[in-house]
Amino acid sequence: MTVAVAPPGKARRSRLAVPGRVTPASGLGLGVALVWFSLIVLIPLAAVVATAAEGGWSAFWRAVTNEQTAAAIRLTVSQAILVTVINMVMGTLIAWVLVRDQFFGKRLLEVLIDLPFALPTIVAGLVLLSLYGPKSPVGVDIVNKPSAVTVAFLFVTLPFVVRTVQPVLEELDPEVEEAAASLGASRLTTFRRVVLPSLIPAIAAGAALSFARAVSEYGSLVLLSGNLPFKTEVTSVRVLSSIENNNTAGAAAVATVLLAISLAVIVILDVVQRRMTRRG
Amino acid sequence: MQRRWKITLVAALAAALLGLAACGGSSSSSSGSSETIHIVGFAVPEAANKAIAEEWVKTPEGEGVKFVTSYGASGDQSRAVVGGLEADYVHFSVSSDVTRLVDAGLVAEDWNEGPTEGIVSSSIVVFAVREGNPKNIQTWDDLVKPGIEIVTPNPGSSGAARWNALAAYGQVIANGGTEAEAAEYLDKFFANVVALPSSGRDATTTFLGGTGDVLMAYENEAILAHQNGEEFDYIIPDTTMLIENPGAVLIDATPKATEWLAFVLGPDGQKQFAQKGFRPVISGVEYGEVEGANDPSNPFPEPKILLTVKKDFVSWSDLSKKFFDENDGIVTQAIAKSGKAQ
Numbered sequence: 001m002t003v004a005v006a007p008p009g010k011a012r013r014s015r016l017a018v019p020g021r022v023t024p025a026s027g028l029g030l031g032v033a034l035v036w037f038s039l040i041v042l043i044p045l046a047a048v049v050a051t052a053a054e055g056g057w058s059a060f061w062r063a064v065t066n067e068q069t070a071a072a073i074r075l076t077v078s079q080a081i082l083v084t085v086i087n088m089v090m091g092t093l094i095a096w097v098l099v100r101d102q103f104f105g106k107r108l109l110e111v112l113i114d115l116p117f118a119l120p121t122i123v124a125g126l127v128l129l130s131l132y133g134p135k136s137p138v139g140v141d142i143v144n145k146p147s148a149v150t151v152a153f154l155f156v157t158l159p160f161v162v163r164t165v166q167p168v169l170e171e172l173d174p175e176v177e178e179a180a181a182s183l184g185a186s187r188l189t190t191f192r193r194v195v196l197p198s199l200i201p202a203i204a205a206g207a208a209l210s211f212a213r214a215v216s217e218y219g220s221l222v223l224l225s226g227n228l229p230f231k232t233e234v235t236s237v238r239v240l241s242s243i244e245n246n247n248t249a250g251a252a253a254v255a256t257v258l259l260a261i262s263l264a265v266i267v268i269l270d271v272v273q274r275r276m277t278r279r280g
Numbered sequence: 281m282q283r284r285w286k287i288t289l290v291a292a293l294a295a296a297l298l299g300l301a302a303c304g305g306s307s308s309s310s311s312g313s314s315e316t317i318h319i320v321g322f323a324v325p326e327a328a329n330k331a332i333a334e335e336w337v338k339t340p341e342g343e344g345v346k347f348v349t350s351y352g353a354s355g356d357q358s359r360a361v362v363g364g365l366e367a368d369y370v371h372f373s374v375s376s377d378v379t380r381l382v383d384a385g386l387v388a389e390d391w392n393e394g395p396t397e398g399i400v401s402s403s404i405v406v407f408a409v410r411e412g413n414p415k416n417i418q419t420w421d422d423l424v425k426p427g428i429e430i431v432t433p434n435p436g437s438s439g440a441a442r443w444n445a446l447a448a449y450g451q452v453i454a455n456g457g458t459e460a461e462a463a464e465y466l467d468k469f470f471a472n473v474v475a476l477p478s479s480g481r482d483a484t485t486t487f488l489g490g491t492g493d494v495l496m497a498y499e500n501e502a503i504l505a506h507q508n509g510e511e512f513d514y515i516i517p518d519t520t521m522l523i524e525n526p527g528a529v530l531i532d533a534t535p536k537a538t539e540w541l542a543f544v545l546g547p548d549g550q551k552q553f554a555q556k557g558f559r560p561v562i563s564g565v566e567y568g569e570v571e572g573a574n575d576p577s578n579p580f581p582e583p584k585i586l587l588t589v590k591k592d593f594v595s596w597s598d599l600s601k602k603f604f605d606e607n608d609g610i611v612t613q614a615i616a617k618s619g620k621a622q
Contacts, residue, residue, distance in 0.1 A: 066607065068616050126485070134490030143491055144475050222482050223489070226475030227434050229619030233476075240478065241436035244355050245606050246380070 045259065052256040055249035063250035064257050068229050069238045073254070075149065076235040077261055080214035083153040087210045088203050091161025098162070099169040113159050121219025124155055129223045144226030149234060152221045153214040160213065161206030168202040197276060204273040208266045215262050316346045317537050320361055321371035322354035322440065323481060324501065325401055325525065328556040329371065332549045341539045353479055355439045361386065361530075368533035369540060371400060371525065373440040375589075375596040378526045391528040397590075400527035400544055401500075401558045404583065405447040407515040408487065408495040408502055415493045420451050420517055423494060424468040431492035433483040434476040435604060435611050441480065442604060444496040445611045447521035449603070450587040454519050463610055470618035488512070498523055503557030503579070506572035514574065519585040524561075554579070 052060055063069065097103075098110055116124065128151060130136075133143045142148045172195065180190040218236035225232040235258055242251035319329060329349070336342035350357065350365065354373035361367045362384045370387075372378055378398065381387040392398030409417050415428060423430060433441035448469050452462035475491050477483040480501065487495035488510060495512075502514040527544065529537045543549050550560040554567035559580050573579030593599040603611045 062607075068619070071619075129486070129489045143486075143489075222478045223486055226486070226491070227437075227478065228473075228476060229616055231619055233619075237434070237437060237478065241434070242606065243359075244437050244439060245600075245604065247606055250606065 048252050048255050048259070051248055051252035055253070059249055060253045060256075063242070063247075063253035068233070069235070069254055071230045072233045072235045072238045073257060073261075075146065075233070076215055076258075079146070079149045079153055079234075080211050083150060083157055083214050084207045084211045086154065087157055087161045088207050091158070091206060091210075092165050092199065092203055095162045095165035095169055099166060113162055116156050116158055121156060121217070122222065125152065125220040125223040128152060128155060128220065133224075143224055144228060144232060146232055148224040148226070149221060149232055152224050153217055156217055156220055157210040157213050160209040161203060164202045164206035164209070165199055168199055172198060200276040201273040204269040204276070208269040211265050211269075212262045215258055315344055315534075315536065316348060317534060317540055318366045318368045319347055319349045319371065320357050320365060320367040320369075321349070321351050322357060322373045322377075322525070323351045323479075324373070324440075324498075325371055325553070325556075325558070326351045327504065328401070328553045328558060329544075331552040331556065332544055335548055335552060336540065336543050339543070341536075342543065345536055345540075353438070367530055368537035369527065369529055371527040373525055374442060375524070375526045376600055377439060378528050379597065381528070381530070386530050386532075387528045388531055392526065394545075396545060396561045398526045398528060399524040399561050400541070401525045401553050402561050403498045403500040403523045403525075403558050404516065404586070405444055405521045405523065406497055406499045406502055407517060408484075408497040408512050409515060410493065411511050411513055413513055413515065417494050418515060418517070420448065420465075420519065423448075424465065424472055428472050428494065429474040429492040430469070430472045430494055430496065431475045431477070431483050431487045432473055432496035433480045434478055434615075436476075436615065437478045438480060440498075441483075441496075442611075443498070443521055443523045445603065446589075446593060446599065447496075447587065449610070450521060450592045451517070451519040451585075454585050454587055454592065463614070466611060466614040467617055470614045473618060476615070499559070499580075500557035503570065503572040507557075516574075516581065516583055518583060519587065520583045521587045522589075524589065 055063075064073070094113070098106065098113075119127075128148075129143060131138065132140045132148075132151060134141055142151055177190050177194055180194045181187070185193065216236060217234070218240075221227075221234055221237075225234065227233045227237050235254060239251045239254050242248070242254065321329065326349070333342075333347050337345060348366075350360075350367075352360075354377050357365075358370070358372055358377035358380050361370060361381060367386075370378065370381065375392070375398070378387060378391060382389060382391065407417055407423070409415070415422075417423065417428065422428065432444050435441045435445045445466070449462045449466055452465045453459065457465070475483070475486050477486045480498070483495060484497065484501065484505065486492070497514065499514070499516070502512075505512070527541060529541050545562065547562070547565050550562055550565045551567045554560050554565060554570060557570065557572065557579075560567065567579075569576040570579035575581070587593075589596060589599065601609070603609050606612060
């Protein structure tokens with residue numbers, strides 16, 4: 001029912017267990033996994049980069065430095081970072097509440113968390129439009145403003161941090177916190193020194209997913225952001241414009257930049273995760 | 281425990297791969313029946329095409345013919361056909377989407393040499409306004425007054441939206457303006473735009489959701505929306521643009537597709553288009569009353585000046601470059617300017 005993410009605790013244990021031995025069964029597993037990964041991910045991604053290279057360096061440079069495109073990339077990346085930071089805090093909070101607190105409707109909330117994954121994003125856009133648009137029943141109108149991008153990103157990325165932090169929290173032994181408390185640590189110190197370090201790898205993993213998802217978002221925005229250049233236009237809309245103009249090389253160039261940025265962020269978060277795992 | 285689980289996973293993956301390979305093998309040998317016509321089109325005429333198909337299967341030529349249809353954004357559909365989507369007959373929003381198929385060798389060079397020059401359905405650009413027209417928007421000049429909020433699909437990403445931008449530009453010249461004045465008008469026009477949704481349908485949804493005072497729309501979309509109970513008014517400006525949607529039969533298509541196209545272009549096919557709000561592309565079509573039009577008994581009044589691609593913009597390939605080039609198209613630049621001004 002929950003998104004399966006191996007808690008870092010387990011990863012640590014398996015690293016200690018006999019490394020480097022490949023049995024026939026796991027060899028087959030490795031082979032199948034690599035073929036599968038290549039077919040589904042590696043080859044398509046390589047094709048994107050190859051298409052981007054088609055037009056040569058100058059065409060690539062022209063595509064990504066087009067003023068309007070550059071503004072769209074800036075907006076997309078900065079909003080994705082903002083949303084990822086919010087998710088790191090709110091996602092951890094929600095996970096905490098789901099694991100540690102007992103309240104009416106907890107099971108329901110548990111199920112509802114994953115819904116943003118299930119909802120076609122265009123439907124999400126429609127719902128957000130009627131809720132936070134000019135006809136908003138709650139009096140909030142964010143449509144065609146940069147904050148529309150933030151809200152749409154938040155909607156589609158909510159589950160990631162919750163779902164990565166939750167299983168780790170569940171495995172965390174409350175007795176450790178009790179021990180810390182009995183040694184005179186305040187609740188804040190206990191959280192900061194005892195709980196948080198073991199959560200950080202999971203938060204980082206969730207943040208990476210959340211960032212990558214936000215950077216590529218399109219569907220929930222099309223009705224909400226208005227695609228106003230230099231203001232609310234995100235990168236995926238620019239990519240679409242290039243495709244409409246039969247400029248696939250340009251579209252791939254912009255996509256390649258997004259891929260590179262996402263890769264950089266994921267690597268940074270992975271480094272953080274590893275460092276914390278080693279320290280913890 | 282964990283090992284056993286892993287082995288199970290390997291087995292499952294291997295099975296899945298095999299299954300996938302098997303599926304791939306069998307699905308390629310799909311029906312080669314000549315009685316099936318694959319229609320690939322842009323989203324707007326779906327209802328009309330369906331109605332025409334229902335009429336056609338009642339005739340001796342159309343009897344027993346089955347249809348497999350695919351509708352979506354015009355440019356995407358055109359690219360899908362180039363990419364291998366099976367099609368016998370295509371119906372797109374703009375000619376450049378058919379030209380793409382000509383370039384790929386899928387449609388004959390002379391596709392646009394028939395009596396209607398390849399056009400199977402047509403409409404005009406109109407202004408959709410709030411019920412009762414509270415801002416009293418009647419003319420193109422009204423659109424660029426301060427404080428008027430315009431919603432138009434994005435000419436960058438939506439081929440169909442290009443008709444609106446062309447209308448806005450062309451009406452200045454048709455009424456005696458210079459190219460510089462027309463470009464200036466475009467700047468003012470896009471400065472008043474509050475949303476540029478990616479497609480015509482998205483723009484309609486945005487407008488009905490409460491954004492903006494006026495939506496750049498097509499007459500047929502406005503009529504169809506009225507038929508579906510949506511509440512807004514539409515205004516036909518004195519000068520407007522003729523929207524021409526091309527249709528073509530592919531070179532490798534079943535011969536039935538050519539008969540289908542002939543029916544679509546005939547009085548019975550055009551009558552069904554008219555019933556859904558499209559202007560007939562041939563004269564003398566008896567369409568009776570058209571529900572949803574401003575005046576159902578005179579649903580398609582002649583605008584004072586009607587711009588056409590051929591008369592006012594030479595050809596699609598010409599105007600695509602001049603107006604919509606990604607870097608220095610006139611419309612592209614007007615949109616960019618509007619963003620920077622804010």
